Amino acid sequence: MKWLQHLKTITQHKIKVTWLCFRCHLFKQGLLHDLSKYSYIELKTGFKYYQGYRSPIDAEKEEKGYSLGWLHHKGRNKHHWEYWLDFGKDGIYPCQMPVNYVIEMFCDRVAASMIYQKEKYTDSSALDYYIQGRDKILIHPNTDALIFSLLTYLSKNGLDKTIEHIKKEVKQ
Template identity: 40%
Template sequence: MLKAYWKYFLYILNHKLNVWMECWKEGLYVQGVIHDWSKFSPSEFFPYAKKFYSGKPLSSEDELKWKYAWLHHQRHNKHHWEYWVINPDTKEALPMPKKYVIEMVCDWRSFSRKWGRKVKDSTLNLTDSIVVHPETKRELEALTVKQN
């Protein structure tokens, strides 16, 4: 498992670097540094490493631990739209402050940076498949247009 932990640690560092570069362009210097710090917490780190880097199928107990880790991550990071959802059944969400909307988009962009591709507008325009406040949806759409 030590190898899985090391690989996951390196992944986190690479992800944080890519998000930091995207946040820097947007003037979100502090957020770029503290982005996803919760991934280093034991409640997230170990289940994520086991799921994605152990190379073995998870037991039902480990799968449950990973689901708790994912929930923890969403609930402790304001750049995740899930953090702001009040009621998923009625699709009610609070408006996200603009800096977190921008950080969320920077997070999405970071994945294309890792794979060497430019983010397409269709990739960023997830507003039909995620639950966000109408104001947040407008912000996301404006950011998508800004990309062009």
């Protein structure tokens, strides 16, 4: 019943992100978050490569070298830094992400850390994970500074205070 497990995982994740976005007063983004995961092409990856301990996308990439499900996903979901890569006269460059999508990325990363780490989750989990991959991603310096500051704020002050900070001082 891999397909059912996959549906359960993505729905659990979506509910958590939607709730966090609502708490940050991002209502439309909360509702629309990751909806494309329910499209045929993304479900196909999920159903076929579901493993339970990591993303089916990683499993598909390992086998085929690419994942059509992921390419579909990152091309439609503005909370991923990969969405914001473009090509110009100097080559590939990262565009600066609008603030509200950085906040959605924050909610996404916190929810994913909670779901993957379960009882091991702490307020530093999402920051630790970001630091691990930070030097390997292509992200605009201002976007990097904002997501880093939000995750650092969370690790120092906890979720409730971070959400207050986002609503009062960050959100546009």
